[in-house]
Amino acid sequence: MAGCQAEADEVSLRTKEIGFVEEQPQKPQSPTMNKNAAAAENPINALKQVKGIKPKTISIPAIGVEAEVLHLGVTENGEMDVPDTIEDVSWFEPGYEPGENGRAVLAGHVDGAEGPAVFWDLNDLKAGDEIIIEGDEGTRSFKVYAMESVGLDLADVDAVFGYRSTPELILITCSGDFDHKRGTREERLIVYTKLVEK
Amino acid sequence: MKKMFGSLSVAMVLVLSLFAAGVLADSHTAKLRVVHASPDAPAVDVYVNGDLTLEEVPFKADSGYLDVPAGTHTVEVFAAGSEYSEGEAVLQADLSVEAGQAYTVAAANTLESLEFVVAEDSMSVTEGKAKVRVGHLSPDAPAVDVGIIGGDAVFSGAEFPAVTDYTELDAGTYDLEIRLSDGTQVLPLEGTEFAADTVYSVFAVNTADSLEVLALVDYEAAASPDGMPTTGLGTPEQSQMNWSLAAGSFVLAAGGGLFLRRRFQH
Numbered sequence: 397m398a399g400c401q402a403e404a405d406e407v408s409l410r411t412k413e414i415g416f417v418e419e420q421p422q423k424p425q426s427p428t429m430n431k432n433a434a435a436a437e438n439p440i441n442a443l444k445q446v447k448g449i450k451p452k453t454i455s456i457p458a459i460g461v462e463a464e465v466l467h468l469g470v471t472e473n474g475e476m477d478v479p480d481t482i483e484d485v486s487w488f489e490p491g492y493e494p495g496e497n498g499r500a501v502l503a504g505h506v507d508g509a510e511g512p513a514v515f516w517d518l519n520d521l522k523a524g525d526e527i528i529i530e531g532d533e534g535t536r537s538f539k540v541y542a543m544e545s546v547g548l549d550l551a552d553v554d555a556v557f558g559y560r561s562t563p564e565l566i567l568i569t570c571s572g573d574f575d576h577k578r579g580t581r582e583e584r585l586i587v588y589t590k591l592v593e594k
Numbered sequence: 595m596k597k598m599f600g601s602l603s604v605a606m607v608l609v610l611s612l613f614a615a616g617v618l619a620d621s622h623t624a625k626l627r628v629v630h631a632s633p634d635a636p637a638v639d640v641y642v643n644g645d646l647t648l649e650e651v652p653f654k655a656d657s658g659y660l661d662v663p664a665g666t667h668t669v670e671v672f673a674a675g676s677e678y679s680e681g682e683a684v685l686q687a688d689l690s691v692e693a694g695q696a697y698t699v700a701a702a703n704t705l706e707s708l709e710f711v712v713a714e715d716s717m718s719v720t721e722g723k724a725k726v727r728v729g730h731l732s733p734d735a736p737a738v739d740v741g742i743i744g745g746d747a748v749f750s751g752a753e754f755p756a757v758t759d760y761t762e763l764d765a766g767t768y769d770l771e772i773r774l775s776d777g778t779q780v781l782p783l784e785g786t787e788f789a790a791d792t793v794y795s796v797f798a799v800n801t802a803d804s805l806e807v808l809a810l811v812d813y814e815a816a817a818s819p820d821g822m823p824t825t826g827l828g829t830p831e832q833s834q835m836n837w838s839l840a841a842g843s844f845v846l847a848a849g850g851g852l853f854l855r856r857r858f859q860h
Contacts (some may be wrong), residue, residue, distance in 0.1 A: 546618075562658060
């Protein structure tokens with residue numbers, strides 16, 4: 397193992413040279429287009445109509461993912477916590493809820509000790525693929541618009557988990573070569589999705 | 595230059611070039627929001643650095659926050675549908691934006707005297723509080739106060755084209771009004787709800803005789819972790835030794851994190 401710090405394997409090969417951004421129309425955010433009656437009465441009260449849900453399941457038909465979503469926070473060293481299992485997905489509960497403005501973040505493992513985990517095929521997602529999140533409050537659908545594999549030191553965590561003027565859902569798994577020194581892969585695969593307006 | 599997005603006439607189009615500069619999740623971007631606040635101006639197209647970025651923005655519409663690289667950008671406004679020609683914009687400015695900052699750029703005043711009003715937006719709020727500012731963007735309206743009906747002013751003496759500093763309020767419902775300094779009510783805003791952990795901009799727009807409010811949310815607070823998740827339990831060589839080491843640390847991590855875990859349907 398001496399001198400072997402970054403090791404390539406199937407995961408890193410699958411996520412090499414990956415990434416896209418779909419050019420897409422932005423809907424104007426005009427109060428004149430807000431059909432809500434409250435808008436006419438008091439435009440300030442018409443603002444916070446966008447509600448999120450607490451996710452219980454995620455399904456991604458394009459890559460055959462059906463999983464339970466655990467509600468987790470941070471680990472002892474401050475990282476976003478992840479499930480102990482390879483089949484579950486975690487939602488960063490202290491952050492935004494799927495469906496409210498801002499970036500709700502879900503994470504799942506790419507592999508386990510014995511093979512592929514829930515987000516093994518995340519790199520196969522294409523622009524427009526659908527992510528369906530269900531909770532007690534209802535269902536929210538999102539569409540993929542961008543993907544990138546980012547070096548751990550380049551990723552701005554506050555941006556990935558940050559506020560947006562529209563609801564977004566972010567999916568994260570590991571990518572890149574395995575860094576034995578850090579005990580994790582060198583990159584993270586980040587999939588950016590936007591709420592599908594009903 | 596030929597119009598590239600004619601078929602998407604209703605939508606604002608966010609052009610790829612704003613994103614193309616590199617990593618999406620990097621820390622070298624600023625947030626920029628454009629607001630059309632000129633009551634007699636037609637819908638406009640907005641070009642950033644010569645690229646069509648927002649199309650057919652009508653009066654009282656805003657773009658939501660766009661990510662732009664930190665640095666100086668040339669922002670040009672044209673009447674919607676007109677041909678782009680460098681230097682021929684009805685309104686043009688070079689705007690410097692800093693990484694990590696958010697900005698509102700309003701096209702304000704009457705068409706004849708169109709001007710940019712630029713404000714730096716807050717992306718933070720004390721936990722449990724609401725944070726509010728007002729902007730006077732009605733070109734012919736006198737100075738106004740915004741205050742509690744029958745009570746104190748929250749914002750005093752706001753004049754066109756000023757955007758006030760933010761002030762933090764307890765979250766809750768307020769019977770507000772826009773009024774002249776002598777107390778004459780200009781616009782009632784009864785039952786205004788300010789939510790906790792939320793930053794608001796409330797702009798008074800349109801002409802004095804049809805004064806109205808354009809309200810925007812600048813920010814809603816939520817927590818971020820310090821680091822990205824460790825989302826691989828495997829290693830390239832799953833030797834017996836690696837596996838037993840991984841299992842050991844796995845048990846430690848599980849124990850340490852128990853108080854944070856909440857599992858559903860169990």
